[in-house]
Amino acid sequence: MTILVTGGTGTMGRHIVKRLLRTGRTVRVLTRDADAVQLPREVEVVEGDLTQPTSLATALDGAGAVHLLSATGADHTPLRTGVEILAMASDAGVRRMTVLSPGTGQELDDAVRGSDLEWTFLWPIDLMANTLGWADGIRAEGRVCEPYGDRRTASVHEEDVADVVCAILTDGGHAGRSYVLTGPQPLTPADKVASLAVATGREIHFTHLTDDQARARWRAEGWPEEGIDFMLRMWATVPDTVAEVTSSVERVTGCPPRSFAQWATAHAEAFLSTGSEADTGGAG
Missing domain, CATH: 3.40.50.720 (NAD(P)-binding Rossmann-like Domain)
Structure with missing residues (x-):
């Protein structure tokens, strides 16, 4: 199964990518500038922009699961294109989705909850x-x-967040839930x-x-x-x-944070x- 990671070049995203690679899945990362990316050679790098859904067709093609950011840019602007992205993901055959930091935009939250995907919201408390x-x-x-x-x-360890994302996207079993992740x-x-x-x-x-x-x-x-x-x-x-403090990390991964x-x-x-x-x- 190919897993698409948005934000895969950031602090958190790089840990998610590395953790997913260890499972043997094909890992694909979305980025605005492929030439500026430094990731393991096994990673598929695809250019696209979450604020321009029409640019995401290649990234979503063949993906069975997606890790989606709910905000973009240095000022964490809430993603306004959720409806389009969710529709495209569903049409592309995506089955599971983790969404990082719920609550940053009602439009995206509503689109995710109204989709036919196995979605899970994740809110890490301060990496x-x-x-x-x-x-x-x-x-x-x-x-x-x-x-x-x-x-x-x-505050939560970034590797714990990566472990949670990996467990949900690869094994499922947490559809329709929202988890606050803490240390x-x-x-x-x-x-x-x-x-x-x-x-x-x-x-x-x-x-x-x-x-x-x-x-x-x-x-x-x-x-x-x-x-x-x-x-x-x-x-x-x-x-x-x-x-x-929540028990979410241990509930999903089986290990204490x-x-x-x-x-x-x-x-x-x-x-x-x-x-x-x-x-x-x-x-x-």
């Missing part, structure tokens, strides 16, 4: 890999500086910094920033204004529910060496 964005500051200053430092999130415990940024300090064996401090301080710091780092606004708005409105301490140990080198893989790409 642990997002902390790779701290690598430069930790290497340079031994410090992490962020606003809203008291927020608690049950085993809610942590504040300072908690994560403490784990990174243990994993790296170096002293790392956390500094709480006000909104104005964060805005000034990010401007100095070259962030675009819309990106700054998006991050501050997102963190200011984080609901308490993101700290709630990996801890942030495990993630920190596996990625310690990224916070120590400038030559390390500090990829802060999207969750797709």
Whole structure:
């Protein structure tokens, strides 16, 4: 069975692709620019754009399952072409679909729920890999500086998300369900910094920033204004529910979710060496 992965070049998508390859399935990745893609040679790379459904015919041809992003771009704009994509997927013979991050657009949600596919919504709570964005500051200053430092999130390991996607797309059995994917415990940024300090064996401090301080710091780092606004708005409105731990990972995979301490140990080198893989790409 050919499995199509949208967002397969992002932080999350690359883990999904690697996990699916281990099952022996044919894995196909959709991308806007095939020349810019660096993926294992076994992967089929097909050009297309989720915002232009007519470009997806080749990607969907022969695919039995699809992992679909529900938002596109750096600002995570909700996908507005869900109705067309779902119709094309059904006509192409797609049977199963996982949809990442439900709730970003009612139009897509309704299209998925009204389709004849075996669909499953997945909402990962803050990928642990997002902390790779701290690598430069930790290497340079031994410090992490962020606003809203008291927020608690049950961040999930990207490999756990990949395991869930793989299990659903290859084995089925979760049609019509929505799963919130979390790690085993809610942590504040300072908690994560403490784990990174243990994993790296170096002293790392956390500094709480006000909104104005964060805005000034990010401007100095070259962030675009819309990106700054998006991050501050997102963190200011984080609901308490993101700290709630679920059993979804274990329910689907049969294994408990990996801890942030495990993630920190596996990625310690990224916070120590400038030559390390500090990829802060999207969750797709």
